[in-house]
Amino acid sequence: MEPKVILKENLSSWLEALVSNYEVIAPVTEDGVLVFRPVLKLSEMTIEGTSGPAKSLREHFTPQTETLFHYKLYDQSADVAPPELEIRDRVIFGARACDAAALLYVDAVYSNVEPIDVQYFERRKHTHIIGLFCDKPAWSCFCTEVGDFLEKPAGMDVYLTDLGDRYYVEPLTQKGEELVALAKTQPANENDLSLVNETRRKALERLPKRANHEESCIAYDWDHPVFVELAKKCLSCGVCAFTCPTCHCFDIEECPRGSKGSRYRCWDTCQFEKFTLTGAGHNPRETRKERTRQRIFHKFKYSKERYGMLGCVGCGRCIANCPVNIDIRDVIKELERRR
Amino acid sequence: MTTSSVETRTIRLENPYIPKLAVVEQVITETWDTKTFRAVFRDADLRESFTYEPGQFQEVSVFGVGEAPFCLTSSPTRKGFIEFSVKKIGSVTSALHEIEEGTVIGIRAPLGNWFPYEKFKGKDLWFIGGGIGMAPLRSLLNFCLDNRKDYGKIYIVYGARTSADLCFKYEFDQWQSSPDTELFLTIDSEEEGWDKNVGFVPQYVMDLKPSPRNAIAITCGPPIMIKFTLKNLEELGFEDDQVWTTLEMKMKCGIGKCGRCNIGHKYVCVDGPVFSYAQLKELPPEY
Numbered sequence: 001m002e003p004k005v006i007l008k009e010n011l012s013s014w015l016e017a018l019v020s021n022y023e024v025i026a027p028v029t030e031d032g033v034l035v036f037r038p039v040l041k042l043s044e045m046t047i048e049g050t051s052g053p054a055k056s057l058r059e060h061f062t063p064q065t066e067t068l069f070h071y072k073l074y075d076q077s078a079d080v081a082p083p084e085l086e087i088r089d090r091v092i093f094g095a096r097a098c099d100a101a102a103l104l105y106v107d108a109v110y111s112n113v114e115p116i117d118v119q120y121f122e123r124r125k126h127t128h129i130i131g132l133f134c135d136k137p138a139w140s141c142f143c144t145e146v147g148d149f150l151e152k153p154a155g156m157d158v159y160l161t162d163l164g165d166r167y168y169v170e171p172l173t174q175k176g177e178e179l180v181a182l183a184k185t186q187p188a189n190e191n192d193l194s195l196v197n198e199t200r201r202k203a204l205e206r207l208p209k210r211a212n213h214e215e216s217c218i219a220y221d222w223d224h225p226v227f228v229e230l231a232k233k234c235l236s237c238g239v240c241a242f243t244c245p246t247c248h249c250f251d252i253e254e255c256p257r258g259s260k261g262s263r264y265r266c267w268d269t270c271q272f273e274k275f276t277l278t279g280a281g282h283n284p285r286e287t288r289k290e291r292t293r294q295r296i297f298h299k300f301k302y303s304k305e306r307y308g309m310l311g312c313v314g315c316g317r318c319i320a321n322c323p324v325n326i327d328i329r330d331v332i333k334e335l336e337r338r339r
Numbered sequence: 340m341t342t343s344s345v346e347t348r349t350i351r352l353e354n355p356y357i358p359k360l361a362v363v364e365q366v367i368t369e370t371w372d373t374k375t376f377r378a379v380f381r382d383a384d385l386r387e388s389f390t391y392e393p394g395q396f397q398e399v400s401v402f403g404v405g406e407a408p409f410c411l412t413s414s415p416t417r418k419g420f421i422e423f424s425v426k427k428i429g430s431v432t433s434a435l436h437e438i439e440e441g442t443v444i445g446i447r448a449p450l451g452n453w454f455p456y457e458k459f460k461g462k463d464l465w466f467i468g469g470g471i472g473m474a475p476l477r478s479l480l481n482f483c484l485d486n487r488k489d490y491g492k493i494y495i496v497y498g499a500r501t502s503a504d505l506c507f508k509y510e511f512d513q514w515q516s517s518p519d520t521e522l523f524l525t526i527d528s529e530e531e532g533w534d535k536n537v538g539f540v541p542q543y544v545m546d547l548k549p550s551p552r553n554a555i556a557i558t559c560g561p562p563i564m565i566k567f568t569l570k571n572l573e574e575l576g577f578e579d580d581q582v583w584t585t586l587e588m589k590m591k592c593g594i595g596k597c598g599r600c601n602i603g604h605k606y607v608c609v610d611g612p613v614f615s616y617a618q619l620k621e622l623p624p625e626y
Contacts, residue, residue, distance in 0.1 A: 249598030
């Protein structure tokens with residue numbers, strides 16, 4: 001598929017064309033925080049000069065709370081019905097490489113065993129992704145340490161790179177070609193290509209080298225003292241999990257309203273004490289030592305063993321948001337240093 | 340908030356979290372804190388076609404309260420209904436203890452793996468249960484008794500805190516009178532009128548000295564009982580792949596998605612709940 005360029009002056013009309021065919025979800029500054037929200041116009045978006053949204057795409061595929069079914073009770077009988085699911089053809093505009101790659105991981109989690117998570121995949125099936133190269137990685141970014149998707153995007157239909165007065169446009173799938181066909185573009189020339197390479201080189205210089213955590217995780221020490229230290233700092237606030245694009249754990253709860261009600265699920269995290277507390281009072285991950293170890297081991301070891309891929313895309317949100325400055329990069333370094 | 344003009348389709352998708360409706364046909368009071376429920380699916384076709392394997396579990400819904408996992412304690416050889424035993428402990432179990440016969444509940448089943456009974460064929464079987472831990476063993480036990488010729492001798496070691504805490508008493512006679520089957524009962528401390536063994540299950544197993552030769556041990560009970568039973572069986576010469584257990588973990592989805600019942604990279608809800616001691620030793624000690 002041939003790369004193209006789109007002049008920034010033509011971006012607005014591309015957005016208009018996209019908006020008339022799709023619900024477009026893009027980075028928007030909401031109360032001072034960059035989040036993915038539906039937009040109608042280019043002017044609503046914050047697309048340049050940032051290192052990516054503070055929240056991941058998770059809420060657009062598995063909402064923070066989501067009804068699983070409704071029920072109605074009668075005398076000696078009951079009705080149970082699936083919820084109404086609103087489905088629109090959607091385009092995520094300006095997704096970063098980490099967030100797109102994270103979706104592939106969540107796909108694996110929710111389809112690893114039958115039955116698959118149908119609500120997630122219904123939304124997934126109707127969502128197309130126009131990604132944006134990260135030319136201003138944040139201090140907390142380390143995507144290049146855990147994968148090569150910044151250079152070789154995964155889970156996207158189109159990849160854009162900002163070249164100043166225009167975007168370099170790479171359609172990556174058939175759907176991507178369709179989306180790009182809605183824009184007024186021109187073929188990319190050699191000058192564009194060298195500018196792209198230069199832009200990418202500059203960004204990559206600011207990011208760490210690829211590490212082989214997939215290999216190193218085999219030797220992670222279960223009783224490593226780093227978890228004793230983490231347990232002392234961690235507040236179990238869960239911000240790491242709630243901003244993480246690969247975290248996917250949920251709780252299932254009841255919402256009764258007299259003789260009717262619903263069952264819903266909501267985001268949950270292994271960092272909370274009650275996550276694994278049984279009714280009988282037994283808790284296999286009773287202290288923060290076990291719980292912080294679970295998070296790290298799940299991302300870097302169990303995910304590799306179960307799904308054949310790391311459960312971390314290096315977006316750095318857990319680092320940027322942690323109130324007590326826990327840095328997952330340091331934890332991994334510590335685990336691998338004492339091998 | 341901006342709204343798109345793009346067409347919205349409203350659909351209703353069947354999803355795997357929706358339970359099937361069932362009616363509680365019979366409530367059996369086992370002990371002061373445990374009841375066994377016999378339920379039948381409302382849908383006649385499902386009632387007919389539903390099948391499961393000994394060791395599998397289910398998620399039971401009490402509408403208005405919530406859902407909790409329970410092992411199927413009935414044997415798939417006895418068709419048309421399912422049974423599960425419930426110790427009153429939390430909100431769902433307490434709600435279950437309040438319900439009457441005829442109440443509609445929700446069931447998602449069968450879930451999880453099961454005892455590899457094909458591999459057990461021709462072998463002597465030692466069922467070692469403690470308290471409510473007898474519930475998952477009962478499914479396999481009755482399955483084996485219904486296929487009696489496929490297995491060697493069957494020994495049942497069953498213990499509880501007191502004689503009043505023993506479940507399934509109404510089946511003891513049936514178990515004992517089956518060919519080549521012996522039932523060994525034990526309680527934690529002396530009681531007036533109790534003429535069976537007194538002592539903890541792991542110690543009783545040591546006293547009974549089961550021979551590991553061509554034998555399989557299947558155990559379930561409180562974590563501490565399992566721990567010492569496994570240790571004692573090892574001492575008696577049982578190899579790790581001759582010993583099987585079924586684990587209890589906090590569960591929600593039951594289908595490997597909600598993320599809470601993992602031991603290392605295995606999920607108890609889909610890769611378990613049944614594990615051999617050999618398989619358990621491969622996993623981190625976090626259960």
